[in-house]
Amino acid sequence: MQTSFIDGDLLYRQHTFELPLDYNQPQGRRISVFAREVVDLARQDADLPWLVYLQGGPGFPSPRPDSRSGWLKRALQEYRVLLLDQRGTGNSRVISHQTLAHLSAPDQAEYLSHFRADNIVRDAEAIRESLGVKQWAILGQSFGGFCSLTYLSFYPHSLSRAYLTGGVPSLSRHADDVYQATYQRVLDKNNAFFTQFPQAQEQCRKIADFLLNNDVRLPNGQRFTVEQFQMIGINLGRSHANLPMYYLLEDAFVTASGQETLSYSFLNAMLAEQSYQTNPIYAILHESIYCQQSASNWSAHRVRDSYPQFHYASGKPFLFTGEMVFPWMFDQFACLTPLKDAAAILATKQDWPALYDIEALAENTVPVTCAVYAEDMYVEMDYSLETLRGIPNSKAWITNEYEHNGLRQDGETILNKLIEMGNAIANLPRE
Incomplete structure (x- = not known):
């Protein structure tokens, strides 16, 4: 399902997709997942590359932009942007105490177990295929960066670039x-x-x-x-x-x-x-x-x-x-x-599946550029750098100019820096 509206010089398209709750049972229960496309009105029919925004959290919807500003302003210079309401948030089939009230505690737990980064990424892949997009770039803020490394682990061929801000996790630490x-x-x-x-x-x-x-x-x-x-x-x-x-x-x-x-x-x-x-x-x-x-x-x-x-x-x-x-x-x-x-x-659940494939990340060819905040209270810098040492074609911009919410404070500058870094990696000769 798709609707659209225009505000100023931007076109907004609303997309809703019916996707499997459990991708191991693709014919089973379905949930709705919402994503909002934003594109420069003058270039709405152009063959632009896509950039998917992965929100921090977990459990929060994508931003609701009301202007061409911040990181979105920089992204729209070259991308068609998709703001994904991760499953369970925003206009996707939302999770709350109200919507789970009809389930027993074991059923609530089983249902909720399908709302981690692995299935958020599977949703993104299903949406990419539905839209007929060969590859797209991703921008992951905080927990969205965690999702980005899950994406790079399991679907690297679907990605052209990965930009991470305040969101490079440890791959193996408890x-x-x-x-x-x-x-x-x-x-x-x-x-x-x-x-x-x-x-x-x-x-x-x-x-x-x-x-x-x-x-x-x-x-x-x-x-x-x-x-x-x-x-x-x-x-x-x-x-x-x-x-x-x-x-x-x-x-x-x-x-x-x-x-x-x-x-x-x-x-x-x-x-x-x-x-x-x-x-x-x-x-x-x-x-x-x-x-x-x-x-x-x-x-x-x-x-x-x-x-x-x-x-x-x-x-x-x-x-x-x-x-x-x-x-x-x-x-x-x-x-x-x-x-x-x-x-x-x-x-107390012990059988959580893997979120990262360390061996696959060690063979990474996708340009990955990251804003790593030296004084980040939420994501430990040392663990972020530890992770990036094992991912080729990645580069960190380590800065104390910003805190964890730097993308919100000065997103245009930060995304521009990451795009330039990604371009430099992409232009390096391959061994």
Whole structure:
């Protein structure tokens, strides 16, 4: 199914594809997958190469552009762009506590097991074939970069170029290794924030102690806890995050009926920070992106005990956490509690299939260019470089000019750099 509209000088085409839930059973259950094509209106009928955008997450839809700007502006100079709503997100058949409510926990877990990078890539391949495209380029941001290496592992002949931003994973390390590194990066970001705003440490302890001693409810009726408050530290890995974080904290309290309490505006902002509520794939399958023939067993939760300073107690320094999933979230978050048993099943699942083919990547011929952020709080730089050393025809641009969300902050510059690097690789003489 296809519809289209024009906005300014851009043409948008909406595509919906009916694809197998399980590619091992292609005649079985189907799901809808949505993708939005964007092309320069003046060149809508030109034979342009395609670029597929793979969103970060997991569990988030592609961007909804409203202008020719950022990385899209650069891409449209030479590409026809496809914005893929990965299965389970956006206008694809969405996953939420509502849409899974009719299934038992084992059935929820079985269904969700088909929503990792391997099947996202299979969807992209099915869409490529449906559109009659011989090869296309991919741009993977964060988790989209993980998907890109899965694509390069299993369908390299379908790709002309691969551009990765903040998303080069380890190919073989256990989730525990990933979180050991991640907690250290989060410590670094905490230190930088509280060094810049030392008064924020007192305010954070005041908020945390208030939560320990009072039954505080978010606007959705959910009790707000210290652990939930700590999780807004996920923002510290983004560009220019410190000052907005400080502003958010300084207005946390209001006086009502002569008593100081947490303000509704602050609590409403805290609820808005909980994207796990509206995008449950982000919580349920987050650790599985590191799993190949192994279970995560709530890796971030277990590794946290190696960093006891993250366990807040009154009178001790306060620390934020980062992009981590914990089992208690499925007791506390209103939209995750219906999925608690399914999450527990998936956390102990050991037979996750391989996401990467190391031998195939070692024979790579596709130009792969990557923005690797030196101070990335979400993806460990050392692991990224370790991976790239095993992939020929790849090149990393290592920079501390940007944080993990560099593509959103200055996408035109970053994509232009990666395209130029890719052109240089493509023009090198082959041995």
